[in-house]
Every structure is written in C-alpha cells, then in structure tokens.
Amino acid sequence: MRPFSYQRATDPDMALQALSAAAAANNPLTKATAQPLAGGTTLIDLMKLDVMRPAAIVDINPLARSWSAIEPGSDGLRLGALAKMSDVAAHAEIQRNYPVIANSLKLAASAQLRNMATLGGNVMQRTRCSYFRDVSYENCNKRNPGSGCAAMDGVNRVHAVLGTSDQCIATYPGDFAQALIALDAMVEITGRSGARRLPFADLHKAPGKTPDIETTLQPGELISAFSIPGRWPRSVYLKARDRQSYEFALSSAAVALDVHDGTIRDARVALGGVATVPWRAREAEALLKGQKFDDGLAQRVADAAFAEAKGRRHNGFKIALGKRVVARALQQAVTMEI
C-alpha cells in the first residue's frame, strides 16, 4: 500500500469537491487518483495488492444518512447506493416483490462482507482475474493498457465467455448487477455539474480495445441510488459455484417473468459469472415473450443466450453450464408460487 490522504466527507458536495479536486489527471475512474471509500471491501484489498494506488481516499460513509434508503413503492423500488447489501437482502418487501434482488445479494460474499459492503460499491467491484490482481505480471491490458493479457492463454477457468475481446477476458464478478440489468434499473449519478440518470445497462463498458475503462462514470461522479421500475415477484437468482457460500459464480442467471394464463408476457434474463460486464441476454428474452413455457423452449432460450459465447482452454465448460443454469432458472421462475 502506498501513502494516501484520507478525508471524511460529511455531505455530498464535500465528497464531490474532494473527488473532483484530484480528478484533473483525466484518468478513467478505475485509475483515478481520488477514490471514494464506502464498504472498502474491494478498494482496500486492491490497494494492499498495489493494483490500485489512489493518492486520496474520500470516505463517503457519512452520506449514508441520505443515501441508504430502501424505498419500495407502488410503481417501483428505489435503493440508496450506500444501503448495505445485508439490509437490502433481509428486507421483507424486497424478498416478496423482488426475490431476484434479495437472492442475488444474499448469495453474494459472506455475512461479514455483506454487512460492510454497499450497493454502489458492489456494482463497481472489480474483476477477480488473478493476473489483474497480481502486479508481478506486467501483461494486463486492464492495469497496463497495451501490455497484453496473461489470462488469455493462462489459467482461465473463471474467465468470461461472453463480451470478451482480444484484449481482455476478465469476468465481471458481481451478482446484484445481474438483477439490476435484468429489471431495467436506472442509476442515479451525482457529479459537480449536477445529477443525471443512466440506464444501468449503460454503466459498464465491455473491454473492447480499452479494458482499462470499465464504466461510463466520470472521475468525481458518485452513484447515489438505483431505481427499479415495476414489481417482479416471479423472479429467480440461480448461482452455481464451487462451494456453498462465500464464492463467486461460475455461472449465474437472473430471471424475471411476467406470466399470465400460462403465457409469458414479459421476460428478463441476465447472466453472471460468464461475461466481462453485467450481461443481459435480450435474444433469449425475445424467444420467451408471448410463448407458453416448456422444457424445449427453455433449452432454445439457453442456447440463444450463449450463441455468441467463446470458450478458452479452461473455461469452455461455462457455456454448457451456463445453458443449464439459465434453463433451470427459467423452470424455477415458472413454477414458483407467488
């Protein structure tokens, strides 16, 4: 870890000012010299590993007073960015009307981490690619743009099969983001020039030629809240992983259905553990809409979701696994009692 300044921001203006002051270098947010600190469960790790080297830390936890509300309404849900994962997961109305959100949070990390980690920080968490996290590897396009990718032909069991580029195959590791992207969530962002709203689907950027740029957030901007339109009581988060708890997904599916008289009126499918960014499978959703559900349809949907997937040496299994996870999540969503 390298020396850094620490400032505790007591209100949003103070936080934004402190973050912008150090933002002049025009780096992507992930490399910005000033970093906001919420739960700290990713940032501190990466600082210890010398992967992130901010000169200034702006502690935004005091903002939780106004930014941590959990507000279920008749036409949707609003979640403050500084709400703790554990509080949202345990909220009775979210468990009832948004099980995909509650379960994506409950199945993430450990109880201790969920008690510390915030929703805003959770969606911003960075990849678990071992080569990204080990600075003794020079070749990481995400850390050192243009240096190559050690994972491409290295040990890549946990890496992505969707949304990859010839520059980067690092997996987006989170769970909650799959629920957000599936439910057409919006992100509320606050910056010095004011507030803006953005579809959650536009927050993360696929690696393409610039894997070092991971989101469209600008330095000095903060996520203040997420809003989710509608209610999705028929929704499921299914997560396959090596151990029963405290482990990232090898493959996961966030599925939400609106079924009326056996016909699927609306369907949402998002994939975790298999893609470089939170991943919405829109082609798969299109196959479901207006259809009656059966296992054959589930299979076609799963195939469509992974039609573009490309496996490498150790992660090819994720394509077959991902399809089974999608199909099973759909079955579970269709049959759930609501």
Add this chain to the structure above:
Amino acid sequence: MTAAAPEPKANMGRPVPRYEAAAKVTGRATYASDMPLDNPAYAFLVTSAIAKGRIDSFDLDDARRVRGVIDIVTHENAPKLKESKLFSNGGYAGTTIQPLKSADITHDGQIIAVVIAESYEAAREAANRVKVSYTAVAPSASFDSPGTTTAAAKGQNAQFKEDPEVGDFAKAFDAAEVKLTASYETPTQHHNPMELFTTSCAWMGDELVIYEGSQYVYGLKNGVAEQLGIDADKVRVVNPYVGGGFGSRGSMTPRTAIIAGIAKRLNRPIKLVPTRDQGFTIATHRAETRHEIKLGAGRDGKLVALRHDGAEVSSRPDAYCVGGTKTTTRLYACPNVASLVSIVRADRNTPGFMRSPPEVPYLFALESAMDELAVKLNMDPVELRRINDTNVEPIGGKPYTSRSLMACFDEAAKAFGWSQRSPQPKSMSDGDWLVGYGCAATCYPTQMAPSAARVRLQRDGRTRVEIAGHEIGTGAYTVIAQTAAERLGVPLEKVAVFLGDSDLPPAPVAGGSNSTASTCSAVMMVCDRIRQRLFKAVMPSDSLTDKAKETVGISQAPSTQAAKSDRPLDIEKAFDALGVGIVEEYGEWKPEGAPLDSFTAMHSGHARLVGGHQMKDKIAYAFGAEFVEVRVNRFTHEIRCPRLVGAFAAGRIMNPRTARSQLMGGLIWGMSSALLEATEIDERNARYVNDNLADYLVPVSADVPGVEVILLSEQDDHINPAGVKGLGELANVGTNAAICNAIYHATGQRIRKLPVRLENIEV
C-alpha cells in the same frame, strides 16, 4: 456430556476443556508475532516474478526514496550464510535452495530482496517500488512439461529406503480372475495455516531469540545456528502458540537465518510478516502426484496381486518424496505385491510434509481402486475390505500391534446408515440432487520419538511441566496437563504446562502424529520418578518403591490392587521427610527400537522417529473408516457433501474432546482436498496462480453441515507407555477416496483426478 465432549469409553481420558481455551478466545494467547520487541525494524520480502533464470539488475532508487527505509538487502549485500542439508537427508532445512546467495532464480516466488524500514507500511511500499530486470529461461512446471527428469526415489532420498515387494506380482496378476488397472492423480496443495510465515529476531549480544511459529523449536534453533555458524546454545526459539502447522513449519525455511543475519548486522530486532501469497513460495507444499494401481483378485474378492507405482514432483536440487507405498502395500492381505516410487524434477520449490504426507495421495489411489474392484466383483465395498483384512502385513509378515479396521467400518456403517444404500450407481436422488454414498479405509502409522521433560511438584500440589513441545492447535497443553495430573494425583487446575520454547527440555518435531505419544510418555516417566522419590522418603524399602510404580496418585487414595494394602501417601509428610519444598525431576525418554544416538540427536534437533512399519517384529498403525454422502446437482453439477461420518481407533484417547476436534478437522480437510483444494500452476511460467484464500478454496461452514466422529475403544500395550497411537493425521487420509467413491455411486462416473469440480461431472 455434549457432542463436543464425548463420553469417554474404556481407555479414554476425560474430555476436559482446552487448557488454553480462555486465552485463545479472549485474544490473550501470544503468538510469535505478538511478542513485544524493543524498537524493532520491519522487514518485507521481495520475491521473484520468474521461476527460472537470473537477476540482471535491481533498480532500487525509487524504493530507497520511501521515507523510513533503512536498508534493502539483495544477493549483492546479503549476510553470508552456511548451507543446511535437507531435513530428510539429516539436515534441518525444508529446501536446499538458499536465496540471496546469487543472482540465480530456481523457483517462482523465491526471496530476492528484503526491505528493512522503520514501519511495516514503509517496508511494504518500498518493496512494491523495487524494480527487477531478469533474464528468464523457460521453466519446467510439472509432470507434462518438457525438460523434467525422472528417476526412482530409492537411491536419491535417504529416507526412502525400499520399494516394498513380495511374491511374484507379474505372474499372479496375469493369472488373476478379476483385474483392475487404473491411474489416479492428486494436485499441488498448500497448507495455508492461519498464522502467516512470520519471523522476529532479536539479538542480545551474541545471543539470538527467534519468535516464529514452528513445529520443531529444537530443529529450528539448531538449523539457524548452523546457518549462522554460531553455537546452538546461543539461539532460542520461542512460540507458546502456533497458528496451525499442518507440516509447513516442521522444517526450517530459508527466511529465518536471513532475518537473523540482517538483525545482527543492523544491531536491531527485526520483525518480518510476509503476505499470504508469499507463503505459497517461501515455505513448502504438497507436491502433485500420479499413480498407477493394478489389482488382481479372485472371484471371491481375495486379493492375489497388488502393484502401486507412484510419481511425485520435486525441485531440481532436492529429491523430496513422501513414498506412501510403505503403507499401501501393507494395508491388505495380498501374497504378491510390487511397487515403485519415482521423483520427477521440475523448476519448482522443494515440496515438504503436509498433513499425512504419504497416506493422503497414496491411499486415495488404493482406496479408489478397491472401490472399483468391488464394483467389478459386484461386491459391497465394506465386505471387500473385510475379505482382505489382515492382522499380519504381507511384506515382512509382521503382526499389527492392534488393528480395529473392520470394527471401525462396522461402527461407522451403522451410524451412517450404509444399509440404506441401493448399490446401483445413479439409483438414489432427492429433488434436483443425485445422491451417492461412498466409503474408504483410513490409516496412519503410529510413531514415537525420544523426548525429554522436566516436572516440578510443590508441597501444595502445584505442578509445573516443562517441555519444548508444540501447541499447533491440537491440544498438546491439555493432554500433557492431564497426563501429569493423573500420574501425580494432583488436581488438573494445579498443573501449569510450558511449551514452545527451545530453552525447555527437548521434544520431537510436532509431525507424524508422534507428539502425544512421545511427550506424554516422557512426562509419565518423569512423574513416576517424582512419585518414587516421595515414596522412598517415607517408605524406604525397595519392594515398596516398586509398589509405588503401580500406585496412582499421591494425595489420592491408591487405586490399584497392588497398592490397596498400603496407606495412601501423605504428600506433606513425604516432603517433610525429604526436607524440601519442591521436588523436581528431569528425564529423557526414548521409545523401543530408537537408535543409539537418539538422545544426542534429540538435543541437536534431529527427531529419530520410530514406529509404523519400521518396528522390529511388529507394525503399528491407527485405523479408521469413513463414510460420506455426496450430492450432485443434475443441473449445475455442483457437488456437495452434507454428511461425513468417521469411526476411528487409535489406542488410548487422552482427551475425547480434543481428539474429536482433530478428527473432525481431518474429515473436513479430507473433503476439502477432494472437492476444493488445488494450487493452480501456470504451465508457461511455472508460477502459482491462485495464491490467496479467495481463490485457493477451503470449505466454509455451509459446506460441512454434518460431521460425525466416532471414537472406538482400543487398548494397545505394544507401542509406547502412554498407549497412544496418535490421530492428528488419521482422519484426512481416507476422505478423498470416500468422496470419489460416493460420486461414482451418485453419477455412475468414476473420477480419478483431484480435486473433483463441477466441470468434471457429466450426467
């Protein structure tokens, strides 16, 4: 009694709580890194980013500019150290690769520089700023890499003396009615004890104190003295508590003498705290292994031929191997046996002991093969073991001192509900889950080593036991206190035990499950001498003194037949007769069959372990049987293990509570080894990839909802005075095979390579 404190059966001690329980749960227990130092400097290691090649140059300018940096030590300015031989070749070291000696790099993560600074933070920051230019050479990573060399273990590893064989394997296998040939593979694994590989060194004049978690303080003391070229009596190693060892702290690692040397030069105490990932390369590991098993049997299930060939990866300079054929060739009755252990040299760090070193990989192969044979024979796997059970090992024809293998199978099978198993694979399920039951035998050699102890008894019953044994989490303090209390007849709470200090009387390495047998035998002997002195003072006739040997307790009424006619000893009267307030005895105990140089070796840090198959006219092993339920998800192929049941017999059980705890930990580790633990190696550069606890998976509580330990009563008078077989390494041996056997039962798929992960399942 509770589940954690099982009711003692015959030949078991009381399940008293841990001696240091309160100290540990309140944080008062002081581990090596907790020891206060006077104005210490802090060290941080720089380790190599290549596995083979050389360092061309360092650029230290940036690092030196960090405020608080005192010195940066590289091969160009490191203290000169003497070499130490490998532990298994009569030395102290876990590797002969001595870093900071030259510009050469021999393995990934080798120590190449040590930054010394006024704070840990400054040392770490400066270490991050050290720039190194290398000339890298393509390394050989493992078995299938080009450039490795392979040779028989026999002849290159002093501790591997024989490839056991008997009869005519080739002929018998050829003629066998039922034959099985199968290959198995186990991965690289790392111990990952919670306590990191820290070292603090402080000099007082020419005397050195080392605070370091060690499983062998006498070995470390003598090893560091040898490397520094100083008298071993000038070195003291202190660690009253060790945060887990599992073999990783049994032999000396190169870091200690380096830190001691730098502390001497700096004339200041130094504290080193390496990181978790550095721990993967600055200490040892369990090497990856490959096996081929050939079994020939009659239709009745009787083995007629058994061959076990094993291959293990070691480093370029060191011929380390575990050679588990000594166990697998002797486990079952079989007249024709052959075996061969080979060592494959690659560009890796030298591997070392890891919990049940030989038995874990080798029994996985044999016990998987036995299950495969049972399938071929259409026979219950428990019955196949029964048919081949024996009280005489087949290689040398020596009798087992005691062997409760089938009793363990029967007890565990009953508790598990084995009779509910439908034998057909893929025939049991529960919702989304395919259910499988599997079992395997487990065993571990009974080993002992010379040990000393000092015991002091005061007139008021207060007792002090001193022995340089090791509390690695096993319960050593507790069972030693119980032994002294029982032997002297004083209340347990009056016994104070001092361990983990090389200024105390020597104990052997806490490895090979020998500690309880060795240290408790020594403590018993010394307590008996104290009792005899007291008895002699009041009853100075020899015959009565002899009787005293049979007497249990001084202040208590004698309980044995022999002493019943005598009045109980009045302890205060005895002290008055002796005319002293304290009686103290020091004694050195050695097991039957220990070599002539045992005591000299004990003091110079060489543990002369005896036992197992190396006893003269007998063979001593502890046994157990393990049953597991495995569930495989039809959709995700996730593999879970909701139930582990093990029954174990290991001679006298000193304390059912600590015994259960160790065996439970063993079962869990065994499951972990089968399903989770593997160190991934990047074949291109021979570097470890998942060198942290987020990526090197071990079970969380949710992975082990049901673990049941059954302790069987067993008495063995042919092993050591304590009657103890040792059980620290007993439980994690059979689990790998039991899990794979259960996966076969659940899915019909035989998996012969560990760990088994969801992508290996095809259902």
